[in-house]
Amino acid sequence: MTALALGAVFLLTGAPAPVRAEADTVHVSHAIAMHGEPKYDATFEHFDYVNPDAPKGGSMRLGVQGTFDSFNPFIIRGNPFSAIGVETLTVSSADEPFTRYGLIAERIAWPEDRSWVTFTLRPEARWHDGTPITVEDVIFSFETLKAEGAPFYRFYYASIVAAENVGDRAVKFTFAEAGNRELPLIAGEIPILSKAYWQDRDFTSTTLEPPLASGPYKITQFEAGRFVVTERVADYWGKDLAVNQGINNFDQLRYEYFRDDTVIRQALKAGVLDYREENQAKAWALDYDVPAVREGLLKKELIPHMNPTGMQAFAYNTRRPPFQDPKVREALAYAFDFEWTNRALFFGQYTRTESYFSNSELASTGLPTEAELAILEPFRGSLPERVFTQAYRPPQTDGSGWPRDNLKTAFALLEEAGWEVRDMKLVNVETGQPMRFEILLVSPAFERVVLPFVRNLGRLGIEVSVRLVDQSQYINRIRDFDFDMIIAVWGQSESPGNEQRDFWGSKAADLPGSRNYTGVSTPVVDELIEMIIQAPDRESLVTRTRALDRVLLWGFYVIPNWHIRFDRILYWDKFDRPEVTPPRGTSISYWWYDPDEVARLNQRIFEQETQRLERDDPKRMGMIGAWAAGLSAVGLLAFYFVLKRRRSR
Structure with a gap:
């Protein structure tokens, strides 16, 4: 049976469709689960733990400890920045043990014994330069990562013995063994690289040239070891897919690098950063007893999760x-x-x-x-x-x-x-x-x-x-x-x-x-x-x-x-997130920037600082009118810290 015929069965049923092909039962679906059936059928519109109506816009500034000197996270050399915008054939949901849904792949086919898997690529899948993602890109990615990537890839893909172009935008992965239920899902996790971009470059070397990618964000600015700015791609090819609804909501993500966690905490409290997941118990207990936290401007929350902690x-x-x-x-x-x-x-x-x-x-x-x-x-x-x-x-x-x-x-x-x-x-x-x-x-x-x-x-x-x-x-x-x-x-x-x-x-x-x-x-x-x-x-x-x-x-x-068993998070009160938290815990991928929250935050900062000045130093109140007249709503946060510095003199 042709790939087109298999797809017709899938579209009519909206569920994994077993068909006969050379005496083997072949399943064709939009998704594949490690065990059992996918939670979401082919007609799903979004995952349950996202807000599909989340507005797009704004930015989030994040702190990263350490440094970076490469945009190649696939080799063992260098200290790479990893969020380079590379996508995979499939993506996981956050509320199932292990299920993969089509991303670059629109359709997945596999036999009962899972001895191979075929992915049919979406015709609309594109690189950031507008060229299509092809089966040849997929084959190149698999072969390059296994031969020249970090040792992890050789082990992880050890049982994937071949990748071949079988026509109609379909790539087939053949496995060394039958009965390994994970292998089709692993094949769907392969990072897809541009053959046209990488074939004339040394894949085994570090690089500070952002590679061609296909994801919802692309690197637009950076300074080695100091910061990276990624911006949402306005014409991102996959923005209308069900798996992408309610996520990737920020227009810009800025990653600031720091050598020390202590400096990251100071930057967060000073308003230089927007969000942090705290990983030190002492810091969580002692370092955030500051007015911004006590007054609810900088939120400090414990969010339970059921994620394996290893x-x-x-x-x-x-x-x-x-x-x-x-x-x-x-x-x-x-x-x-x-x-x-x-x-x-x-x-x-x-x-x-x-x-x-x-x-x-x-x-x-x-x-x-x-x-x-x-x-x-x-x-x-x-x-x-x-x-x-x-x-x-x-x-x-x-x-x-x-x-x-x-x-x-x-x-x-x-x-x-x-x-x-x-x-x-x-x-x-x-x-x-x-x-x-x-x-x-x-x-x-x-x-x-x-x-x-x-x-x-x-x-x-x-x-x-x-x-x-x-x-x-x-x-x-x-x-x-x-x-x-x-x-x-x-x-x-x-x-x-x-x-x-x-x-x-x-x-x-x-x-x-x-x-x-x-x-x-x-x-x-x-x-x-x-x-x-x-x-x-x-x-x-x-x-x-x-x-x-x-x-x-x-x-x-x-x-x-x-x-x-909790995520310890801190964030300035200018973001919203879905009401439902998936078992794996929260993720800023689901959050969004709320202009109304920003306006309320800035107004609260202004009012609370004004009250402090009225209480502590009434003579300075005459300065506020002249200063505030020149401030926009966005600038009020900076105004708050200016006043704090003046009071400390």
Whole structure:
């Protein structure tokens, strides 16, 4: 059956349409789900969590910590700016575990066994220069990313063996295996690059030339390392698609780069920035006790989410001694006093992480279920017995800051591993070499967390140094696995799959640039990853993921840190957002600039500052009339800060 005929079936039914083609059942649809059916049918007009009537206009100014020196985010070189306007064949919804809806692709076709997928491109899809996005662009993108991109792409696309032009604006991806339900969705995630633009350029090099893209925003101004301005494309080809309704509402987004989070916070409070997602508990608790927040001009909100929080942890590099010994790794975890840290440093805001898939149904809890045991039993001889008989919990303390009992336990484990104390130093019994290692940091904010941990390790006789390096050096060292211990983060989705190969797979363990930071390399983990990838339904995916979680936890590859079940956001009260927040949390993609809110904000600022002056310094009130006459509504915010500076003199 031709692609046109398949499309006719799809258009008539408005749902995935099974048809017969060479004795295989082929589904044709506007969307594809990892398991089950898409939430939104072919007639949907917008996602439930957006406001389709959101006005377009205005701007938002955002702060970014660090620097950038490239607009090529697809390679391991440089510090890239990532929001370059590149699109994909499909996009995800934010209120389903894993479903992809057509973006550049108008139609998706796949067989029952998911051994291949075909995407038919929209004829209206265009690059910013007005030329059409073609099948050749798609094939070029896949082949280039897999051959020359960062190692992640080689792992993520490892099972996609071919991309071919099958006519009628259709591209077919063929997979190395059948039954991998995620592969058609992964193919839809491939960033689509312009072949005409890139074919005469070195894709493996950094560049400060904004590449040709196709998205709703394009880079219009920048200064390397300082700022980037992106502006909404007025004639964006996809603006009328259902998946784009109610999003991309700002005319301009400005990204200001800062070396330090402290400066970002000051810029926000001064009105230089509009929005921030706070990531430090101390700052959230103490840094925003300012008039603008107290008076409701600068909003400070906790927004709950149900997004998997993954794993943040002190990560051992098990490629290096002494971390090759799991007993040593287990012992050192007893030196981290989370309870004291959370109380004294984090103001009780965090929850201890006890899973690589925290804050989700994928996390293992309690003892293994019968279904989990059925998966784990064939590997019993290669796993610690505790995987089968105990529920994993990281070490607990009384929160006093002096974990005496935990340190005794740690020392007993270290003695079992062949270490003893000589002259106040922990040394290897056989070699006499002292245990020493370095914790590599990129953010000074973590020093206050790490130093108490280091102090407890010192009580065991372990010599630990803390090194703070700049972003460029940090990235290079991590890519080369040139570290002893780092604070690592592995984000997880609601539908884990091929990316787990890059996180924990043996092939990734010694591949520079992979995200297997700890060097996990065991056949059991490899096989469990493949079982997850081949999971035929949601229930089996959850069970297999929990089994992997248990094996990783009892491998002691990390010392789990903490997570929070809220988004901590601050923003000046000149924006609106939809009433519905999706499970994954809020996103400024759904927000919009409200001129009425801006006018009210400026009026409130003016009135409140006037009241302060009347109360504190009536003589200065005579100045206000002359000053205010020359101010527009937009300028009142600046006026507020001028007056504040004058009062402080």
